[in-house]
Amino acid sequence: MIRIFLAFISTFLISFSLAQEIDYPDSFDDRMQLFPDAMGDFHWEISSDNELAQAYFNQGFQLMYSFAKDDAARSFQASHLADPDCAVCWWGEAWAWGSYLNGAMTTAQTPRAYFTLQQALARIDSATEKEADMIRALAVRYVEDFDPQTRREQDEAYAAAMAAVAAKYPDDLDLVTLYGDALFLLEERRGYRSLEDPNVIRLHNVLLSVLEKDIRHPGACHLLVHATESTPTPELAAPCARYLGNTIPGASHINHMPSHTWNEMGLWHDAVRSNTIAWHSDQRAAIGKGFAIYPTHNLTMLYYAASMGGESAAAIQAAKDLAKLNRNTAMLSLALVRFGRFDEVLEVTDKPNGEINLSMYDFSQGYAALKTGDMEQAKAASDSLWELTETTTSRFRFHDGKDIVGTMAGILEGEIAWTEGNLEAAADAFRRATDYYDNLNYDEPEPLPFSPRHWLGAVYMELGAYDNALAQYRQDLEEHPHNIWGLWGVQRALNSLGDADSVIDQDLYEAFSYADIWIPNTKH
Numbered sequence: 001m002i003r004i005f006l007a008f009i010s011t012f013l014i015s016f017s018l019a020q021e022i023d024y025p026d027s028f029d030d031r032m033q034l035f036p037d038a039m040g041d042f043h044w045e046i047s048s049d050n051e052l053a054q055a056y057f058n059q060g061f062q063l064m065y066s067f068a069k070d071d072a073a074r075s076f077q078a079s080h081l082a083d084p085d086c087a088v089c090w091w092g093e094a095w096a097w098g099s100y101l102n103g104a105m106t107t108a109q110t111p112r113a114y115f116t117l118q119q120a121l122a123r124i125d126s127a128t129e130k131e132a133d134m135i136r137a138l139a140v141r142y143v144e145d146f147d148p149q150t151r152r153e154q155d156e157a158y159a160a161a162m163a164a165v166a167a168k169y170p171d172d173l174d175l176v177t178l179y180g181d182a183l184f185l186l187e188e189r190r191g192y193r194s195l196e197d198p199n200v201i202r203l204h205n206v207l208l209s210v211l212e213k214d215i216r217h218p219g220a221c222h223l224l225v226h227a228t229e230s231t232p233t234p235e236l237a238a239p240c241a242r243y244l245g246n247t248i249p250g251a252s253h254i255n256h257m258p259s260h261t262w263n264e265m266g267l268w269h270d271a272v273r274s275n276t277i278a279w280h281s282d283q284r285a286a287i288g289k290g291f292a293i294y295p296t297h298n299l300t301m302l303y304y305a306a307s308m309g310g311e312s313a314a315a316i317q318a319a320k321d322l323a324k325l326n327r328n329t330a331m332l333s334l335a336l337v338r339f340g341r342f343d344e345v346l347e348v349t350d351k352p353n354g355e356i357n358l359s360m361y362d363f364s365q366g367y368a369a370l371k372t373g374d375m376e377q378a379k380a381a382s383d384s385l386w387e388l389t390e391t392t393t394s395r396f397r398f399h400d401g402k403d404i405v406g407t408m409a410g411i412l413e414g415e416i417a418w419t420e421g422n423l424e425a426a427a428d429a430f431r432r433a434t435d436y437y438d439n440l441n442y443d444e445p446e447p448l449p450f451s452p453r454h455w456l457g458a459v460y461m462e463l464g465a466y467d468n469a470l471a472q473y474r475q476d477l478e479e480h481p482h483n484i485w486g487l488w489g490v491q492r493a494l495n496s497l498g499d500a501d502s503v504i505d506q507d508l509y510e511a512f513s514y515a516d517i518w519i520p521n522t523k524h
Contacts, residue, residue, distance in 0.1 A: 027070060042062050046086060046088050047087075056078040056079035066251035066293055068293050069096055073112075076095075080092075099185055102189070110142075121135060137161035141155070141157070156186065173220065186199070190398050211240050215239060216240070225240075225261050234264035250284060251293060258271075265481060266480060268484075269514040271309075272302060279318070282295040303322065307335060332348060338450050367381075375419070397447065402436070405436075411429075413432075427460065430455045437451065454522040473490045473522075474490060482511060484519070485522045487508040488508060491505060
């Protein structure tokens with residue numbers, strides 16, 4: 001079997017190099033392995049009798065559902081190396097090189113996609129009717145002279161073609177999922193989605209039609225989580241998210257994906273667990289037992305969810321691992337501030353790169369300086385942050401950098417005023433911070449592991465303005481359901497008003513079952 005397989009590799013590489021010169025990533029120099037322990041029980045029957053081709057095809061499909069594009073392409077390539085006459089195996093590699101939810105097809109990927117699709121078309125007579133329909137649908141997506149500026153024309157044609165394929169094979173849940181994927185590629189990837197948008201309604205209905213038949217479908221659930229997370233009803237994905245993380249057990253992005261839903265629903269400990277499992281898969285990849293997919297994102301989501309849930313050990317450890325992985329100490333600094341470990345903040349001496357990351361570090365250093373008695377350094381940091389707020393043109397992911405910097409500047413200025421005994425000035429500064437904070441766009445996770453309302457509510461409590469404090473804390477809970485800081489603030493504000501809320505009390509009790517902190521106030 002191995003000799004035959006290697007012979008196919010040799011034959012393919014010779015014909016490939018003669019047919020067209022195409023650059024591939026360095027990883028394609030090594031033969032793709034099979035990872036049975038990392039895969040789920042997914043199976044899509046192909047027309048080849050070659051067991052190796054089938055196994056690699058199944059693996060490639062699951063890796064595409066996991067957004068591991070290069071490894072998916074390598075698996076599909078191994079599939080058609082095992083059976084060069086398998087048209088749908090060539091289709092698989094062509095599909096893998098195309099656009100996906102987290103990125104448009106690049107100019108480097110274009111010739112690979114076009115070439116492999118042409119190989120599938122050349123073998124279409126040996127394909128089943130369904131496979132031939134899949135190949136023809138994909139053919140409208142790839143053109144020889146690709147222009148990124150007109151890519152939408154091909155994407156629209158592909159979505160229309162997949163609509164026909166899905167209608168013809170409604171019981172093939174993977175093909176219906178690919179139709180949903182094609183529709184999603186026509187939408188803006190980021191930002192809030194309206195449930196009244198007919199395109200959003202159509203997309204949701206297509207994905208839900210799959211999940212009504214198989215609640216554990218990894219591809220449909222993955223897409224539904226993304227399609228609902230920025231809507232008022234993220235809980236639409238909760239039924240399938242309960243299963244999603246285990247459907248492809250060694251793919252870290254699949255392990256992680258439920259946390260997008262859990263964060264929006266305020267199920268912070270569930271989000272911590274999802275990302276912890278994802279980080280385990282990222283580490284298992286080093287010994288060939290898993291696939292590391294967006295490991296920095298997994299750690300960032302872990303630190304953020306743990307910060308909102310009051311799980312300081314998990315948050316700080318994730319931020320430490322993140323700093324080791326990408327040499328960015330910004331999140332570690334913010335996590336230490338969130339949990340009041342000011343002496344440890346000052347021990348973080350490696351400055352991160354990037355203007356906004358550096359501002360997070362500088363904010364944390366200034367805040368820690370204030371809390372350890374160095375008012376001069378704290379004021380210098382505050383002045384520097386306000387100056388940067390007025391001058392920066394940097395962006396941080398999907399946000400204007402000034403809104404992040406302005407939030408931190410207001411928090412630090414307010415803390416300085418509070419320390420000096422000027423509570424009214426502190427409240428003014430915290431309100432400015434909140435104004436900047438409210439300009440931030442939707443993001444997962446948010447760029448800061450805290451809300452300035454935690455400070456604004458605290459100063460209102462100190463001023464005896466309990467109604468104002470309650471309003472800020474309730475607003476925080478609307479934006480971040482069940483977060484421990486907002487719950488604690490609401491309970492204390494109500495108690496100060498001579499009132500109580502049994503739902504809040506129970507919610508806070510449950511939050512403390514996972515938290516490892518004592519809360520003196522909502523600032524830290």
